[in-house]
Amino acid sequence: MARTGDRARAVPVSALDSLDFALDRTSPVPLYYQLARQLEAAIEHGTLAPGNLLGNEIDLSVRLGLSRPTVRQAIQSLVDKGLLVRRRGVGTQVVHSQVRRPLELSSLYDDLESAGQDPTTRVLRNESVPATADVAAALGVPEGGEITLLERLRFTHGRPVAFLCNYLPATLLQLDTERLESTGLYRMMRSAGITLHSARQTVGARSATAEEASRLDEKEGAALLTMQRTAYDDTGRPVEYGTHIYRASRYAFDFQLLVRP
Amino acid sequence: MARTGDRARAVPVSALDSLDFALDRTSPVPLYYQLARQLEAAIEHGTLAPGNLLGNEIDLSVRLGLSRPTVRQAIQSLVDKGLLVRRRGVGTQVVHSQVRRPLELSSLYDDLESAGQDPTTRVLRNESVPATADVAAALGVPEGGEITLLERLRFTHGRPVAFLCNYLPATLLQLDTERLESTGLYRMMRSAGITLHSARQTVGARSATAEEASRLDEKEGAALLTMQRTAYDDTGRPVEYGTHIYRASRYAFDFQLLVRP
DNA sequence: GAGTGGTCTAGACCACGCC
DNA sequence: GCGTGGTCTAGACCACTCC
Numbered sequence A, B: 001m002a003r004t005g006d007r008a009r010a011v012p013v014s015a016l017d018s019l020d021f022a023l024d025r026t027s028p029v030p031l032y033y034q035l036a037r038q039l040e041a042a043i044e045h046g047t048l049a050p051g052n053l054l055g056n057e058i059d060l061s062v063r064l065g066l067s068r069p070t071v072r073q074a075i076q077s078l079v080d081k082g083l084l085v086r087r088r089g090v091g092t093q094v095v096h097s098q099v100r101r102p103l104e105l106s107s108l109y110d111d112l113e114s115a116g117q118d119p120t121t122r123v124l125r126n127e128s129v130p131a132t133a134d135v136a137a138a139l140g141v142p143e144g145g146e147i148t149l150l151e152r153l154r155f156t157h158g159r160p161v162a163f164l165c166n167y168l169p170a171t172l173l174q175l176d177t178e179r180l181e182s183t184g185l186y187r188m189m190r191s192a193g194i195t196l197h198s199a200r201q202t203v204g205a206r207s208a209t210a211e212e213a214s215r216l217d218e219k220e221g222a223a224l225l226t227m228q229r230t231a232y233d234d235t236g237r238p239v240e241y242g243t244h245i246y247r248a249s250r251y252a253f254d255f256q257l258l259v260r261p
Numbered sequence C: 001g002a003g004t005g006g007t008c009t010a011g012a013c014c015a016c017g018c019c
Numbered sequence D: 001g002c003g004t005g006g007t008c009t010a011g012a013c014c015a016c017t018c019c
Helices: A031-045 A057-064 A066-082 A109-115 A134-140 A177-181 A185-191 A209-217 B031-045 B057-064 B068-081 B108-112 B133-139 B177-182 B183-191 B210-216
Strands: A084-087 A091-094 A119-130 A148-154 A158-168 A196-207 A223-233 A238-247 A253-258 B086-087 B091-093 B119-130 B146-156 B159-169 B196-207 B223-233 B239-249 B255-257
Touching: A031 B210, A057 A066, A066 A084, A109 A119, A109 A148, A109 A158, A119 A223, A134 A158, A134 A238, A134 B223, A148 B146, A158 A209, A177 A185, A185 A196, A185 A238, A196 B196, A209 B159, A223 B210, A223 B223, A238 B119, A253 B183, B057 B068, B068 B086, B108 B119, B108 B146, B108 B183, B119 B177, B133 B146, B133 B159, B133 B239, B159 B223, B183 B239, B210 B239
Parallel strands: none
Antiparallel strands: A084 A091, A119 A148, A148 A158, A158 A238, A196 A223, A196 B223, A196 B255, A223 A238, A223 B196, A253 B196, B086 B091, B119 B146, B146 B159, B159 B239, B196 B223, B223 B239
C-alpha cells in the first residue's frame, strides 16, 4: 500500500515514512500547529529535502492518529508560508529551496539588531504638536488636532543610517524618550498591547538636501532612499505615520513576496 | 436569540441580517469561494461598513444552508486578505476601512497600465549570453552556461521611466521581441504556463552614472531607485533574475504589507 | 453564564493528473 | 483506472470575552 518509489520518477521519492512526530494532546498548543512546526523543522533541517513528496494526507492522518482536516490545516499553513506546494493528482512537495522567510512588516530596529548591526537611537524630538493636513489625513484625525511627533536618528556601529520622522495619535501610548533610545518603536507599541496588522508603504529615492546630508554624514546631493508608511492595528485604525530617510550607501530594503493563489 | 444591539456599544451593530446571498450549488465554483466573493462585494460596496459585526458563524451557516467549516473557510479567506478581523468571544468585524489591496508580486507593466500610464517598451537587447557568476548563482545554473539576456527601456506617455535588465534560463520560454514590446515579461511567462510563486527583492538607491542618465533622460548624479529581484515558480525554481533602475522623479514603489498572525 | 470563535473528528463525494 | 488533493458535512468540546 504505502509502498512507493519502486521505479522512482527521477527525483521525487516519498520521504517522511521514517519520520516520527511527537504530538502532545495534553498541551494547549493546537495539534495542527504542533505538526506544522515539526514539518517545518524537518524541512529546515533537510530531513525533508526539496522535491520530496510528503505522502498522501489520508495515510499521514492515520499514522498520526489525527483527522484529515487537521493534517490539512497543518500542511496548508506551510503552503501559505511557501514551504510546500500542493499539486492535485500528484501530491504535496517540498519547495525547491532558497525561498524561505515570509514577508513581514519590518521594524528597522529589529532588522538591524537581528543582523548583528548593533543599532542605537538618538531621539531628536518627542513632543506634542498640532497635526498638519497630510498627517491628519493619514492618521484619520482632525487637522490641527494634537498628535505626537517623533524625530530619531538611527545608528549602526556608531554611524548614522537613517532619519526617522513619525507621527502617532497623542493618546495611543506613553513614549518615554529613554526607552525609545534603547529599543524600537514597534516593540514599544507591541508591549503596549497594540497589534500591528498592516501597513501601506511608498518607497522612493531623492537627492539629499544640505540639512539631510549633514544629519546623515553624507554629501549634499547624495542618493537617499525614502519611505513613507502608514501602519494600522488589527481593527484597521491608523496607529502610525512616518517618513523615513535612509542612506542608500548603507541601507537597502530586502524583502520577499509570495503570490497568493 | 438573534436580537442584537439593543443597547449598542457605541459603534458595532450587527449588519448583514438583511443581506441575502445567492449560492449556486450546481456551479463548479466552490461554495466557500462564492460566499467569500459576495461578502467581499458587500464590504467593498459599503453594505457591510467598517466595524460592523458579521453575526456568529453558526447562525450564518444555518441561514445559508452551509456547514460551519465552509462558512469559516469563506470568512478565513477574507481575514487573510485583511478585510475582516476575528475576536474570540466578540465576533467577526469588518476592518476599519483604508486597508485594501493585497500585496502582489507586481509587474511593472501591469502596474503602469492599470494606472492609466500608457506604458510602452523598447527592447535594447534580447540574446543568449554566458552566465556571469552573480547571475549563475541567482538562477541556479552553472557559471558560463547559456542564459537569455534582456535589456528594455520602459516608457510612460512617451518618456522613459525605467531601465530593465533581466536574465532568464535559456530554455524557459520563447522571448519574441515584438511581443515583448507590446506586453510585459510576466504576462508572457504566465501565458507560457509558468506560475510565479514568490520573489526576493532588494530595493535601494544610488546616483546615476553618465550612461544611465542619458538613457533615462536624467542628469548625471540624479537619484535613481534600484531593484534587484529573483523570481521563483511554484516549485521554487528560479525563473528570472533582474536588476532594474527607475527614475526616482517619476516612480516609487507602493505596496501594502499584511502581518501574518 | 451566555455567546463567540478555535479546534477537532470521521466520514463523504468530486476534480484533476498521470498511466 | 487509480491516486491525489479540493471541497463539504454535521456534529463535538474548549477557551476566551463580556456582562
